[in-house]
Amino acid sequence: MTSEQQMAATRPRNRRQLIVEAAGRLFSARGYHAASMEEIAAAVGITAAALYRHFPNKYALFSECAHAMVDGLVATLDELPPEADTAELLTALVRITVKRRAEGGVYRWEARYLNREDRRLLRAKFARVVGRVTEAARREFPGERAELRVVAALGAIGSITMHRTSIAQRRAEELLSTCALRLVAAPVPEPPPGGERAVRLPALPVARSRRAEILAAAVPLFARDGFANVTNGQIAEAVGLAPSALYRHYPGKVDILTAACLQAAGLLAQAVDQNLEGTAGPHEAVAALAATYVAYSFEHTALTSVAEAEFVGLPADAQRPLTLAQREHIAVWEEQLRLARPELDPRQARVLVHAGFGVVVEAGRSMRWRDTPEHRATVTGLVVRALGL
Incomplete structure (x- = not known):
């Protein structure tokens, strides 16, 4: 077996996913412009040349990272049955967000460096997430401004990606799920x-x-x-x-x-x-x-x-x-x-x-x-x- 065949045999089949996850963590921690392709390659354990075989440039990788986070939210909801209730939907979104906590900053702030078409696609995908949860919320919790309540709940969930407070995954999930449902389940509150x-x-x-x-x-x-x-x-x-x-x-x-x-x-x-x-x-x-x-x-x-x-x-x-x-x-x-x-x-x-x-x-x-x-x-x-x- 040649050295190239040996490398191919040991190369993980999910290398592209590993690259996207590592890049998401670096883009979130250091920002799009500060993170280099060399750093990302090192984080995956490959050479920069190997990285460029998967992505032609840093923007292409960055774009896929931004979409990957929102695509994960959409896919998570798509896996649930149409009759899933609000609590099920929110819990599923919390679970994937906490799991991918270190990558979330790409969507939250760094996405402003995406081109206009990518930003439009991201907004459309996020709107699908909001729409699915809002539909369930209106069914279970009648009241005005259901969409605003859902957006607020998603903001609470997404917040876990923007700080480094050390907390066990399960505890974070329980805390954020309860918080999100509390926001959605009641009418928009009067001024405290x-x-x-x-x-x-x-x-x-x-x-x-x-x-x-x-x-x-x-x-x-x-x-x-x-x-x-x-x-x-x-x-x-x-x-x-x-x-x-x-x-x-x-x-x-x-x-x-x-x-x-x-x-x-x-x-x-x-x-x-x-x-x-x-x-x-x-x-x-x-x-x-x-x-x-x-x-x-x-x-x-x-x-x-x-x-x-x-x-x-x-x-x-x-x-x-x-x-x-x-x-x-x-x-x-x-x-x-x-x-x-x-x-x-x-x-x-x-x-x-x-x-x-x-x-x-x-x-x-x-x-x-x-x-x-x-x-x-x-x-x-x-x-x-x-x-x-």
């Missing part, structure tokens, strides 16, 4: 007590310096096109500068991104401090936290999306203070939620807090982030319900 409080948000600083003007101009560009697709020339043009003049204010484009992420973290921390003041007890504190996070997300949509979506592309030294700020923010939620629900342990509380964030992302997207008091109150109520209060 904390949601009736006037939420105070710190305003974006007035761009009085050229540095501040550059930051203000760059954020919507990053949000619309993705950090990697925006050029220094586009940013400079937006503020009426020559591209070379940017370097007098920021050493590089990544420094503008770092400044945007730090600004987002600072605004959120200020908002939490302001709106927790004077709350009476943990239930009201959690409601106030939910109302604050929702208001912040609707008010600063572009800044929030940039900070969350582009974080993985920052250098390690820039990530550290942001990671610390995020942990401090989560710790505030965790403390108040465990006071309100003493049966939760710290990991369960963190998973539910992230589920609440997922509700905001998907419900906000479904509302196209149109900022109205009604939308804010509705999403706040859904977050509080996701937390089990």
Whole structure:
């Protein structure tokens, strides 16, 4: 037997699937542009040349990774009988999402780097998932806005792909299944007590310096096109500068991104401090936290999306203070939620807090982030319900 025949005999039949899974993990962890074909090949245990025999370029692999996650959701539901109830559907979606947790970021954030046709196909596939669950929900749980309730539940489920809280697979599945069904099974809630409080948000600083003007101009560009697709020339043009003049204010484009992420973290921390003041007890504190996070997300949509979506592309030294700020923010939620629900342990509380964030992302997207008091109150109520209060 020749060496080529030996290699063919030992080559796993599911190598393409192994490649897609490894690539999904790397794209989720490092971002599309930062992850290289060489890294992906090494993760699978093959050469880059062998990888290119399966995929002609990185985009082709990236596209298949993005579709694989949603195709898995569609296939999971297709395997269930037409009469399957809502709980069965949600449990099945939770199970596959938790199983493929490390790959989920590809669909959640990195998919903005897909071309228009791929994005259209992904939206259509996701709509099939929403439609199937909504049909069951309307059958079992009559009431208005069933589709919004389902979208919120899917946001809670998908949230497990966006953080690294260590929790046993079975416990995560039970927690998220209960959370998702709780969101779907009842009408869209009325505004909770904390949601009736006037939420105070710190305003974006007035761009009085050229540095501040550059930051203000760059954020919507990053949000619309993705950090990697925006050029220094586009940013400079937006503020009426020559591209070379940017370097007098920021050493590089990544420094503008770092400044945007730090600004987002600072605004959120200020908002939490302001709106927790004077709350009476943990239930009201959690409601106030939910109302604050929702208001912040609707008010600063572009800044929030940039900070969350582009974080993985920052250098390690820039990530550290942001990671610390995020942990401090989560710790505030965790403390108040465990006071309100003493049966939760710290990991369960963190998973539910992230589920609440997922509700905001998907419900906000479904509302196209149109900022109205009604939308804010509705999403706040859904977050509080996701937390089990």
